[in-house]
Amino acid sequence: MESSTVTDESRVLVIYTGGTIGMLIGQSGYVTEPYFLTQNLRSQNRFHDPLQDSLFSHAGSVQGYRDWNAGSGRSSPIGDAGQPGGRQGRTLLVRSSRPIRTTTSPNSNSNGALLQPQCVKVSENVYEAHLPCLITPRTKIPGKNASKTICYAILEWSPLLDSSNMDFDDWIRIATEIELNYSFDAFVVLHGTDTMAYTSSALSFLLEDLGKTVILTGAQIPLSELRNDAVDNLMGALTIAGHYIIPECCLYFNHTLFRGNRVTKMSSYDLSAFNSPNFPPLVNVGIDIVVNWNDVIRQTSLRKFKVHKSMNPHVATLRLFPGISGTTIKAFCMAPIKGVVLETFGAGNAPQRADVMEALKEACERGVVVVAITQCSKGSVSDAYETGRTLMQAGVIPGGDMTPECALTKLGYLLSKPELSLQDVRQLIGSPLRGELTRQSRAVTQEPTVDKNLESIQRLLSQFVQLSQTPPQSLTRATETVPSEAAYAGLPDAAAPWTWTATEAARAEAVLFPFLIHLAAARDDIESLKYCLYPVDSDNAADVLKLGMIPGGVVNCLEVGSGRSPLHVASLNGNTCSVELLLRAGALVHLRDMLGHTALYLAARQKHEDVVDLLVQAGATLGGSDIHFANSFMENSAERPNHDPLRIWIKAGWKPAK
Incomplete structure (x- = not known):
């Protein structure tokens, strides 16, 4: 059945693309397993509280619990549709650009066998199905004298992808599914950590005039392990998505919400895998949830949300190193390359050899957009040094304090827009579009009297x-x-x-x-x-x-x-x-x-x-x-x-x- 209307709940769509968060231990290490994540979450009261289902007349109350405890619901606390002793639970209408599958359906057989859902093809490349929804326990809204639940459905990809297999088309697919389900209040994307910073950066550009919260998260240790970071990361992302409108593409990890195009993966070992070197977190989660509202982007133009559905794949990253030659740079910038992220030394410096400068100048004159960023994890490029100024004279554009992931995806995004001239792209690459680089401004030099x-x-x-x-x-x-x-x-x-x-x-x-x-x-x-x-x-x-x-x-x-x-x-x-x-x-x-x-x-x-x-x-x-x-x-x-x-x-x- 369709979800009933509730005024004190938020509806969140969870798009599960794959990644460590839902993996199980197999013979060759961690492997993805269809359906496991949804069923695991449904079995945990912190992620799915059956007492909050609107079909209970006294949901969340003492009487509601007694009614549930005395009825058929007790034999199946999970409340799965079609499960023995269970009942038909609430569902949410979800759309996708691919056929949708789920763990259960209204037509599940008497043994609770897994069947394909009632997936309907609405139009070309648009499918819809009623997915079982999960409901969190009622919690107090931070900063308000009210409480609410978070009602969410999990749209699981088939097949689930390791993030190392993510490419430009997958970024567009995620953006398209957000567009198809924009009636939801917010979105959480579950993703592997290895390329999550690339995806969060790309989505920040593809989701144009975004007015709702989009959060990417994942885990270093899967939910199937007794000791893991998956529970905190998913619960934190759901809580922020369900309680706040932060109209940006964000990344949540280790109790911190970052701007998605400002992060980079810093560690393959620590639970604090991500960091935002040049921009403060948007939200810090501790005993209290502290939102840095001054840094949250807000839409100030009267335009509707839309998705840009193309990326130019002919972009690449070149890291300078001592002894690099002009021949190497020429070979790297050959057709079909249209854009290059040049990772420079320090504050934007490069070898001053004539062959290197000539190769960069020739590429820029040929129409290749070359943007300079720093190899340092923290800092920005500038023309403070003569070696940096010569790059600008060759036609290289300073990229400020953009991360490598952001600079690459921004290039792919801008070069895919047919309405932009080459000069437009060069001007926009060094300008902040989604808060991806620091705008130069006057500093406050003294305290007010x-x-x-x-x-x-x-x-x-x-x-x-x-x-x-x-x-x-x-x-x-x-x-x-x-x-x-x-x-x-x-x-x-x-x-x-x-x-x-x-x-x-x-x-x-x-x-x-x-x-x-x-x-x-x-x-x-x-x-x-x-x-x-x-x-x-x-x-x-x-x-x-x-x-x-x-x-x-x-x-x-x-x-x-x-x-x-x-x-x-x-x-x-x-x-x-x-x-x-x-x-x-x-x-x-x-x-x-x-x-x-x-x-x-x-x-x-x-x-x-x-x-x-x-x-x-x-x-x-x-x-x-x-x-x-x-x-x-x-x-x-x-x-x-x-x-x-x-x-x-x-x-x-x-x-x-x-």
Whole structure:
């Protein structure tokens, strides 16, 4: 049966490609075994709690457990469909570019024999099947006074691949399956560790305008071993995917979530196999889950998610070594090579022999894109040394602090785009597209003064005064950057000067800003929204700190009680200008409130057609509880003569039940 609608759960698709995590010991070492991973997880209550199945009337409660313990469920705690003594469990509709198989199906025989699932070919290279879902125990949502379960299905590849056999087509296959199942809330990709950094880098580029969480993970020791890292890695990835919207392709390993195109495998032996030398982790998992929201990428363009489905295979990596000759470089850069990642010495240096420089110059002039990165695990290329500048003069492009895995996959991605000229590719290869290299920026050289801290708080308080005393502002009305002295009239004595640190000022603003931005979004006050979204002084350390002290950033801060973001509020009120401003500032269109509703649902329910158009343009979709409530809403509206709601709901993506 199809999964019922639940507002306090996340739906995650696990794409199992293979790797050590699901292996068993065979005669010749670790080998992959079909079905083992899914059945193993289903047998562990930490990964599948039958009490959380929505078919129990009191799921997760004492009474629910007693009902289950006294009934047929006890004879089969796993609850497999078709198993002796078991019952039909929940399923999730999953699509794939290949025929789908699973361990069980509704037609399993009386002995519980493994049969092919009810896999239906929907269209050319698109198949779908209802896969049994697993449900985690109910856990508290980090940072919120609420709890939820994670409902997930495992789409297992056939055959399962060792990661050393992964190639460009497999990266495109993973990206395509994410596209086919984009109605899920998040995605976890199980993958072997040897080439995981290549896959995570490639996916970061192939998944264009990504709005949901994608996490790759695996293990150094398989789940079948008593002592392993598979449990922690998979549970950590599922937990982050189910509880947070981090719209990036990430890699989770050893209690740490990294940006996927910033990692490299550092050890074949340690459990901390991966590291991100030039970029801090996005999430650290300990007793608390700490998200570094300041470094999380957010989509700021009004474009829908799509998958780029090609990679140019004619790219390669060349590592310089003492004594390398121009003849070697010429041979390496011969057709059909179109792009070369040149691993240079130190900060971007190369031998200064004439034959070496001539070979590189000839390759660049012939149209080969050569990008320089450093052989060092940490650091960046630059023109600090003369030996580095001569490379640039030969036509080699500096690749900043990109990893070898990232530079190679980025080249393959850019060279596969027919709309890009050679000059475009050369310009984009050295520019950050997905946070893969560090953008040059001015550093903060000094701490803000007490007067600056006070001035910042006074500006903030003055915005509250303006919002409470004046009508909503118009986009066309001229506004002052700094409020006049009259704006401070009537402020309480608490706003009088006192001594504090930049951190204390940031904490005060972190408390006040969420109230202001929600009020501004409700009243369509563009001036106040801009004040909240864009710090007045980007070199002010307090401005930087305050953003980090608001989980998700001020643009995605949630109201206490309702769980609504500023985008929810603006959409509910039909404030088109505020919606567009919030989207361009990185508002997440897939965030759900405490009732499980997205901003798109609220706008459609209130018949704000312009807002619906804008949200759909930015990639918003109806899913989960939105569909359930939309169906109920349309059933109640069926006999009304006004057809506007139907048109708006169809625009939002609602489809009548068949």
